[in-house]
Amino acid sequence: MKKRAWLSLLLSSVLVLAVGCSGQKGAEGGGDKAAGFKLGLVTDTGGLNDQSFNQISWEGAKRAQKELGVDIQPLESKRDDDYIPNLTKFAREKRDIIWATGFKFEKVIPEVAEQFPNVHFGIVDSNLGGKIPKNVVAVTFKEHEGSFLAGVAAALTTKTNKIGFIGGISSPLIKKFESGFRAGVKAANPKAQVTVAYAESFNDVTKGRSLAKNMYNSGIDVIYHAAGGVGKGLFDEVKTRDKGKYWAIGVDMDQSGLAPDHTLTSMVKRVDTAIFNITKDLKEKKLETGKEVQLGFKENALDLAKSQHLKPDVMKKIEEYKQKIINGEIKVPKTEAELASFK
């Protein structure tokens, strides 16, 4: 019975999509009440329950519904080709803000935004290469700052003074993680060495696992990753090793579920907070679009995930560094060049 219910839900959503695509009006209920502020959220192919970006974004939207009375509506993209039709559908409904979750939308957002100059769009995790249309707000995170704290946690936990970093595809974005992380290690434990490796992939789990294996074999005992799916290989590997001796640090969200006894902490991007705050500012007309908004600790958009494996004295240090970053005492490097001149 349950399965049948799912099937009919699936079929009806396909139907709604089909009607939406054919451009006919009136299929969607409740859209014409006007008055209220309306939010649309388009997911990438991961879907609403991806336990990652899409899901956290949707949490933010739900909070906006609860606390601000915003009308919210999601659309899941089944294929990459769905991005434009989905965004367009919401734009035709004249939603006040249409969120696109993640950098995959980088190419399509400017295109759709140009067609609908009176609708606001929001994209998370991309600044569109600096060319942001007037009706778009681009939200990015100060990942280097979050990674700095991950570096502090690693530096104060390592027993061998050897630490690893696994990056996905080398790009300015991932270099931001690397630079911040290395700066954090340097600040908290100058004796510790960081070994860096790039998988040049975001989904090759075997590569991630091999890199982690090689690093742990060579005496490294804490590894941080910013490598998407490749990072799953890190958790697969660390799980097979001694508890309390080998650690992995997750990224983007709390990844401790992948290896509960081996995950030191995770560098968490609070995408939900970001979506909520910006939707709120927009609703209260406090925000000018056409800009990049960078969020960090001050906005409560970054944090280290709570973890029983972080000792109280380590936590205290982390908190200290966090305050120093917030009040500007420490300027965390974003690039290799800035890292070279860091302290």
Added chain:
Amino acid sequence: MIDILTNILQTTVLYATPLILAAMGGLFSERSGVVNIGLEGLMTIGAFTAAVTTINTGSPWIGVLAAILAGIVLALPHAIASITFKADQVVSGVAINFLALGLSVYLVKYLYNSGQTPTVQKKIEALSIPGLSEIPVLGPSLFKATAFTYIAIAIVIISYIILYKTTFGMRLRAVGEHPHAAETAGVSVIQLRYIAVLISGALAAIGGACLSISIGSEFNQGTVAGQGFIALAALIFGKWKPFGTLGAATFFGFAVALSLMGQLIGLVKYVPSEVLSMAPYILTILALAGFVGRAVSPAALGKPYEKGSR
């Protein structure tokens, strides 16, 4: 130095295992004269089925069995299209790739309402053989490997014996070289090709299972990510011979291991990591072009069998 060697060997073995399994699958199909571009798809369906079955039954070995079944079921349309209906074997193989990816991603979405399966908890992990695993360098990589590695090596040996030491194998090779002569000698070309393609589905699916329930621990659309095609290259590189193919897959794993090692010992200061990551592919092309010599495919490869024609 010893550490570096150990690491390189371990990575080589880890990387090569799924490739060997899938390439052995390709070997059976292609030696019988049926091109199998569909290895990628067969691996995908194997990875998917293994992950889902393991999650639901709690037993990775039942997962492997289910993957084998799924591989056979998915190989069947390829066999029917290319053998019975004499369709273009490349086109049919490509269709298998699309079908497998589409179907598995759709089913994951349907079952878990998400882009990937949950984490597989009960996995097939490294199995260390007492005593032997203590040997320096060789021990940790060869005798502390996942069960799939042992299976892969066993399959290579068994394949060699089947292909070269049994009547079945001789007939299978004959069908791939000169089907009309084989038919004249009383061998059923159609039947043998069917069997070969189904074996290929089973083996490639084990290779896929290795990715989702041993090396990794979930299935998503990026789990196989082109390894079926690399396995196909290994098959050609290995000149359609069991040990040649084993060597080729291992060589590829070795090249990947070198590129990863290059990063860890700080070669990145001199060579960009993008270039290091390209190295395995470049090495394979070079080896293929220069050192291996002409790769001669089975004579009847890709040609549908028509009784009475010549």
